[in-house]
Amino acid sequence: MRVLVADDDPGVRLVAKTVVEELGHECMQAADGHEAWDMFRRCQPQVLITDRVMPGIDGLQLCRAVRESERNSYAYVVMLTSLAKRDEILAGIDAGADDYVIKPVEPFALHSRLLVAQRVTSLHLELGRYRLELAQQAHTDPLTGLNNRLQLPAYLERLHHRSVRYGRDYSLALCDVDFFKPYNDTYGHQAGDRALQAVASALASFGRHSDDIYRYGGEEFLLVLPEQAALAATAALKRFRATVQKLGIVHSGSPLGVLTVSAGISSFVPGGTSDSEALLRQADTALYQAKAAGRNAVFTLEDLPATAEPA
Structure with missing residues (x-):
């Protein structure tokens, strides 16, 4: 002592x-x-x-x-x-x-x-x-080891205020495992849990040290990318989408025969008027459109038609 x-x-x-x-x-x-x-x-x-x-x-x-x-x-x-x-x-x-x-x-x-x-x-x-x-x-999701949503609102508020104050970009990416309910129904919940763990691990491997990754709900994940504009965020999520597909997790209910993910991205631009809650809604809308377009895709707000509505 x-x-x-x-x-x-x-x-x-x-x-x-x-x-x-x-x-x-x-x-x-x-x-x-x-x-x-x-x-x-x-x-x-x-x-x-x-x-x-x-x-x-x-x-x-x-x-x-x-x-x-x-x-x-x-x-x-x-x-x-x-x-x-x-x-x-x-x-x-x-x-x-x-x-x-x-x-x-x-x-x-x-x-x-x-x-x-x-x-x-x-x-x-x-x-x-x-x-x-x-x-x-x-603050941890027991299945995947990722952050859960408990601290997300406070973290997003701090990130948004900091980005506004210092004129920094940031992006949100909402990811969803495609056809996950049929996967659970076909292969069982234990296999579903293993699949979610594999997807979470792949997502964590793409995150930078400054990024925060959350299990957002059931088969949904949220990636928070501080100081990352839409172009860089899109490139990162496309690599993640391709990596999950290459895992080769067999899924007979998927058109490709393997488990895939879709993602929707929204980004804050310095001088913009959207707050973090609005950006979450925009990412959800982009994700909805990615799934409506056939899944296994990454969409940004710029990809959306004017009539797109969130799921």
Whole structure:
């Protein structure tokens, strides 16, 4: 563990440093509250041992600052004090301290607190990993491993505002597996799941690091292409369409005898008036037209006849 000791008494810092290092932990030292707060922000120690009364920021203020700054981590705080009154101890705990050591500091007392601190911080670290894993699962489609739609509206709004502000293009591509219901009816849902996984993997292989890919619904996928104009987006989706066809997934209900995909693309152009919701509708309309034209095709908004309507 990284342990920060904050005390204006060099003797107390020496005792604490000795105990901390005997237990195999890294010790950092600060002689006043301001220095301690600066070191805490830069080094993010797992444990803070702080004097109750010291120059600059006192122990209560430092403790409150630590608690207010915490997001996905937890620092165990031990407060050192010669003020042994109950109301002083309660004030420290109310400010966020986990434990108290009454001065003069005895090595055994500090040793026992550090053992507890190690156990508590380990539990918080494990809980943090668990929360992160849950957050990732909440935003991930379990079948394909792609993003699900949960975070899509907020992401599209941020992308659109950024593109408007800086005058950047971006494109949306809505993809759909052709004749997927007949495929499921013929080969079974397990085969259908494997087919969706294969299509998702092919789509992910075409995405740039900056692209976001979502399972949009059943057999539909959405590819978000920041800073990519319609021409480049169309070229990428045509390669993806050809790759899926070359996978050779047998589909007796398809005119080509293999599984294929269609895609509809819409693009934001700097100075344009369409927002992200309108672009999604336009991509859906383009996809509808690609399927109406025979499937296994990629259409953009420019390819649409004036009478085209979304599915």
